[in-house]
Amino acid sequence: MTEPLTLGESLRRQGVSRRGFLGFCAATASLMALPPAMVPRIAEALERAKRPSVIWMSFQECTGCLESLTRSHTPSVEGLIFDYISLDYQETLQAAAGTAAEQAREEAMKANWGNYLLIVDGSIPTAEDGLYSTIGGVTNLQSLQDAAEGAAAIIAVGSCAAFGGLPMADPNPTGAVAVSDLIHDRPVVNVSGCPPIPTVIAGVLAQFLTFGTLPELDPLGRPKTFFANTIHDRCYRRPFYERGQFAESFDDEGAKNGWCLYKLGCKGPVTYNACATVKWNAGTSFPIQAGHGCIGCSEPNFWDAGGFYRALPQGTMTSVGAIGAAAAAGAVIGAGAAILARGKQKQTAETEQ
Amino acid sequence: MTLLDFARGPALQAALMIFALGVVWRAVGAVLIQRTTDFSQPRRGTAERVAGGLRTTWSRFFVSEALEKRIHFQHIAGALWHLGFFIVLLLFVPHILFFESLLGFGWPGLPNPVILVVAAITLATLLAVLIRRMTNPVSRIISTTDDYISWIVTALPLVTGIMAGAHLGLRYETMLALHLLSVALLLVWFPFGKLMHLFLIWPARYNVGALFARRGVRI
Numbered sequence A: 001m002t003e004p005l006t007l008g009e010s011l012r013r014q015g016v017s018r019r020g021f022l023g024f025c026a027a028t029a030s031l032m033a034l035p036p037a038m039v040p041r042i043a044e045a046l047e048r049a050k051r052p053s054v055i056w057m058s059f060q061e062c063t064g065c066l067e068s069l070t071r072s073h074t075p076s077v078e079g080l081i082f083d084y085i086s087l088d089y090q091e092t093l094q095a096a097a098g099t100a101a102e103q104a105r106e107e108a109m110k111a112n113w114g115n116y117l118l119i120v121d122g123s124i125p126t127a128e129d130g131l132y133s134t135i136g137g138v139t140n141l142q143s144l145q146d147a148a149e150g151a152a153a154i155i156a157v158g159s160c161a162a163f164g165g166l167p168m169a170d171p172n173p174t175g176a177v178a179v180s181d182l183i184h185d186r187p188v189v190n191v192s193g194c195p196p197i198p199t200v201i202a203g204v205l206a207q208f209l210t211f212g213t214l215p216e217l218d219p220l221g222r223p224k225t226f227f228a229n230t231i232h233d234r235c236y237r238r239p240f241y242e243r244g245q246f247a248e249s250f251d252d253e254g255a256k257n258g259w260c261l262y263k264l265g266c267k268g269p270v271t272y273n274a275c276a277t278v279k280w281n282a283g284t285s286f287p288i289q290a291g292h293g294c295i296g297c298s299e300p301n302f303w304d305a306g307g308f309y310r311a312l313p314q315g316t317m318t319s320v321g322a323i324g325a326a327a328a329a330g331a332v333i334g335a336g337a338a339i340l341a342r343g344k345q346k347q348t349a350e351t352e353q
Numbered sequence B: 001m002t003l004l005d006f007a008r009g010p011a012l013q014a015a016l017m018i019f020a021l022g023v024v025w026r027a028v029g030a031v032l033i034q035r036t037t038d039f040s041q042p043r044r045g046t047a048e049r050v051a052g053g054l055r056t057t058w059s060r061f062f063v064s065e066a067l068e069k070r071i072h073f074q075h076i077a078g079a080l081w082h083l084g085f086f087i088v089l090l091l092f093v094p095h096i097l098f099f100e101s102l103l104g105f106g107w108p109g110l111p112n113p114v115i116l117v118v119a120a121i122t123l124a125t126l127l128a129v130l131i132r133r134m135t136n137p138v139s140r141i142i143s144t145t146d147d148y149i150s151w152i153v154t155a156l157p158l159v160t161g162i163m164a165g166a167h168l169g170l171r172y173e174t175m176l177a178l179h180l181l182s183v184a185l186l187l188v189w190f191p192f193g194k195l196m197h198l199f200l201i202w203p204a205r206y207n208v209g210a211l212f213a214r215r216g217v218r219i
Helices: A009-014 A018-031 A037-050 A064-069 A077-084 A096-113 A141-149 A158-163 A198-211 A238-243 A320-352 B005-034 B046-059 B071-089 B094-104 B112-135 B137-142 B145-165 B171-191 B194-214
Strands: A053-058 A086-090 A118-120 A153-159 A188-191
Touching: A009 A037, A009 A096, A018 A037, A018 A198, A037 A198, A037 A238, A037 B137, A053 A096, A053 A141, A064 A198, A086 A096, A086 B071, A118 A141, A118 A158, A118 A198, A141 A153, A153 A158, A153 A198, A158 A188, A320 B005, B005 B171, B005 B194, B046 B194, B071 B094, B071 B112, B071 B145, B112 B137, B112 B145, B145 B171, B171 B194
Parallel strands: A053 A086, A053 A118, A118 A153, A153 A188
Antiparallel strands: none
């Protein structure tokens, strides 16, 4: 077995110039919200870093997360990052299939036991002992537990792995849960989004490669670097919100003028992600810039949060009719109370007479 | 279910139901309760009694000159507080959207910075009237637990709303959830405390005005 290449060697072999490499390091520093002074240290660390083994397991998912990552702009910092890791198991990308693929995974896990990074996309069904999703006859539940045991850390990619996502939406027939609901003895980083921004997972991997550490996390286990601000905080349409200029429909004058989409159900004010700053497709745009409100896909239970086109203040009340029924009940009680009071008044008057 | 989901959904639903039940209960009870019969000969006709009732409903907004000096503070602070509260309640766009979801129609709102300034002035006024209530001997003596609870449940939505709007304190979604929960608390307390005056004050003023008109007195 040959000694794995360092990242510096790997880059040079691929013809990446020193200038390009430093540019990548600067981008990495920026991603991790580090000062420019850290760029040389990042470059030095990356030069010497070995390619870590990465096992990527897909469970209840749509492959959208992987599509997001692989279809990111090319060449890209994300692409470079993937040249720097040893992706030893990924069902969609690897050439091997069936038992050969599973064997490759087991070998990689054995060779790097305790040190590999486990990336998971998709939620894990737990109903009926996890029988709703199996790979090679093994339930996702069992596969995750086995793989997590030897992992240095786990990155839950996408909202399904991070929070249960779509499979966990009401009524959740498969008993889908998030990775962090099952694994408690390994560090889990949630890179949520449906799909997540490729740059964000690249940033997490870059930090792991550079410093051997995982990023600081927010209360939902997401990297603070990317999930510290709401979409609303960084949205270029924010001034319209403050001025009270809103699009009332997707094709009115307000929409054409680029006014705020709050009234059309935008969940930007309660959604933490980097879409408004990092953006998508090589920093070209993001949903709000394309004219659609944020659907809050990087937040837990976004699918059950009352509808994508229902404005935030409108609540998610189940029935206005129930309020009417309560009012009717109030009328009956009020009338009953008045009748009782009248009876008592009459009785008192008669007694006095 | 997150705290915000709970606040936007079940909490608000239950609070609105309790609010509707309580308000109608008390209003119907007040309307149907037996009143003493006035055996005196009416000095004015029905039309004049109605006019008298309506006039008093309006004229009670203004204080007589004789009283004005004595209650100047309450008059100004009270007007400022009520005006500010209704501006914030009815002209803040997210609030309008909430009413729209219940009523099926909305209306134009004011820019957020304007609302924030009005809310801050309103809260300051609310604090001033509380301080006066607690320091003025007469006000202190006649104040009941109801007054203080009503003050708290009214102030909380303002405080949490300002904090959410200005991104102060906790994370926005938590502040928004707390704001909605404080509104739910206000709705639950509303029918059973002095806040119910919002609905009862109009028939009460009308009745007084109509009664005086019946006796030939114009107020």
